[in-house]
Amino acid sequence: MSPSAPGTLYRARYVVGNSGEGHRIIRDGAVLVVGNSIGYVGRAADFDGEYDEIIDLGNHMIMPGLVNLHCHTTGAPLSRSLLEDAGNPAFFMSGLYDYGKFREISPGDTREVTRYSIAELLKSGTTTFVQVGGADYVDVFEEAGVRAYIVPSYRSASWETPDGRKLEYAWDEEAGYRGLERAVEFVADHPVDDGLIASMLGPAQVDTCTPDLLRETRRAAEELGCKIHIHTSQAHTEVGVMLSRHGTSSLEFLESLGMLGPDVILAHAILTANHPDSNIPWCRDEEILRESGAHIAHCPWVFGRRGTTMHSFGRYRKMGVNLGIGTDTFPQDMLGEMKWAAILSKVADNNPLSTTAAAVFDAATLGGARALDRPDLGRLHPGAKADMVFVDCGAFEMVPVRDPIRNLVYSAGKSAVDGVMIDGKMLVEGGRVTGWDEERLAARVQDIADDMWAQAAYRDPLGRSPEDLSPPSYPFG
Numbered sequence: 094m095s096p097s098a099p100g101t102l103y104r105a106r107y108v109v110g111n112s113g114e115g116h117r118i119i120r121d122g123a124v125l126v127v128g129n130s131i132g133y134v135g136r137a138a139d140f141d142g143e144y145d146e147i148i149d150l151g152n153h154m155i156m157p158g159l160v161n162l163h164c165h166t167t168g169a170p171l172s173r174s175l176l177e178d179a180g181n182p183a184f185f186m187s188g189l190y191d192y193g194k195f196r197e198i199s200p201g202d203t204r205e206v207t208r209y210s211i212a213e214l215l216k217s218g219t220t221t222f223v224q225v226g227g228a229d230y231v232d233v234f235e236e237a238g239v240r241a242y243i244v245p246s247y248r249s250a251s252w253e254t255p256d257g258r259k260l261e262y263a264w265d266e267e268a269g270y271r272g273l274e275r276a277v278e279f280v281a282d283h284p285v286d287d288g289l290i291a292s293m294l295g296p297a298q299v300d301t302c303t304p305d306l307l308r309e310t311r312r313a314a315e316e317l318g319c320k321i322h323i324h325t326s327q328a329h330t331e332v333g334v335m336l337s338r339h340g341t342s343s344l345e346f347l348e349s350l351g352m353l354g355p356d357v358i359l360a361h362a363i364l365t366a367n368h369p370d371s372n373i374p375w376c377r378d379e380e381i382l383r384e385s386g387a388h389i390a391h392c393p394w395v396f397g398r399r400g401t402t403m404h405s406f407g408r409y410r411k412m413g414v415n416l417g418i419g420t421d422t423f424p425q426d427m428l429g430e431m432k433w434a435a436i437l438s439k440v441a442d443n444n445p446l447s448t449t450a451a452a453v454f455d456a457a458t459l460g461g462a463r464a465l466d467r468p469d470l471g472r473l474h475p476g477a478k479a480d481m482v483f484v485d486c487g488a489f490e491m492v493p494v495r496d497p498i499r500n501l502v503y504s505a506g507k508s509a510v511d512g513v514m515i516d517g518k519m520l521v522e523g524g525r526v527t528g529w530d531e532e533r534l535a536a537r538v539q540d541i542a543d544d545m546w547a548q549a550a551y552r553d554p555l556g557r558s559p560e561d562l563s564p565p566s567y568p569f570g
């Protein structure tokens with residue numbers, strides 16, 4: 094695209110441009126947006142092309158939109174106020190196997206909580222989401238105008254906990270194949286092209302899929318030319334199950350099936366062989382991660398709140414493993430995840446230099462884009478998609494600004510997000526979503542959760558109330 098093509102020229106105190114070698118910060122910069130893509134990035138003084146309109150953002154930073162490599166938006170806010178400071182000791186405090194049944198809500202209510210989660214993500218500067226599950230709600234993502242990879246989820250077994258102590262796998266292999274068939278149709282209908290909605294195949298979890306379902310997934314992905322997204326190495330219980338079932342780690346199991354490659358995104362790869370709690374130091378996970386080219390979707394907060402973390406983000410990066418950042422369940426806050434990714438890596442390595450604001454910003458932009466094979470996302474350069482975030486450098490928590498990236502990651506977070514553009518359209522202005530009424534959405538989510546909590550004990554197989562599963566911080570009264 095010619096730099097002289099007309100469009101809208103945005104000027105700001107800082108612009109996070111990209112030199113081809115990586116991000117760089119341009120003082121007194123400008124970005125030209127032409128339709129849904131970017132025509133110029135550089136110093137405002139050096140721009141000598143034409144434009145239809147100029148918008149001077151003043152004391153702002155224009156940065157690339159964040160790429161969220163793993164999230165579940167369709168039920169996310171309903172775990173809030175419940176899964177923190179609580180857990181079932183039988184499952185090493187993981188929330189994966191318990192708490193599930195009573196969080197099932199109607200499709201209409203699911204649409205509302207999905208809108209809420211999308212709004213939350215937008216307000217934290219996210220412009221691309223890898224949404225796991227929720228293929229039935231693709232219309233909500235279309236309505237929102239966000240860039241999303243929808244991952245239809247399928248598996249051969251579901252988790253059951255009939256006594257709240259023992260984990261059982263309820264196998265239904267036919268359901269797995271039917272799920273794969275539906276997913277193949279969905280992916281074929283939502284290819285990666287110039288549109289906003291794309292897709293990839295999503296065998297749900299390494300421990301809930303049969304070897305044959307995974308092999309069939311690999312075959313289908315190659316036929317479709319799509320990527321694969323799978324949860325792996327995410328729980329202590331899973332480590333034990335995979336050892337007893339196959340005598341291997343989860344990653345060794347996936348490798349033995351020929352599943353791994355540069356077209357695979359692994360969520361979350363926390364309890365790998367090098368994690369001190371996994372107790373499988375003889376497994377070849379590091380070598381597999383280094384050599385397979387598979388990418389990791391790192392969601393630090395959901396693990397951090399249960400007292401564990403990756404070992405470590407900084408170490409994997411040094412090994413050459415590509416990492417992106419995801420939000421998983423709640424809060425849907427990419428900037429918060431960047432902060433936790435940096436801090437928890439420093440803590441895991443007992444080393445303040447284990448990682449940096451730049452390393453987590455790279456992961457949340459370039460790393461995610463690389464996992465998706467999208468050089469037109471996660472960076473601002475001519476020809477990239479016009480997915481941008483306007484950060485208010487005068488926001489209370491942002492001052493004093495010397496290094497706007499550090500301030501955004503460590504101090505300000507989403508309070509500084511003023512504007513979000515996706516595909517050339519403004520979806521957040523003045524810190525508020527433009528497409529929906531935030532107050533109405535928040536009130537609806539409160540009503541939906543109130544109903545859900547009231548009925549929880551009837552829906553839980555063991556008749557447990559939310560108070561039984563997760564006592565409140567202080568007694569009410």
Ligand SMILES: [Zn+2]
Pocket residue numbers: 163164165225324360421
């Ligand atoms: Zn997940």
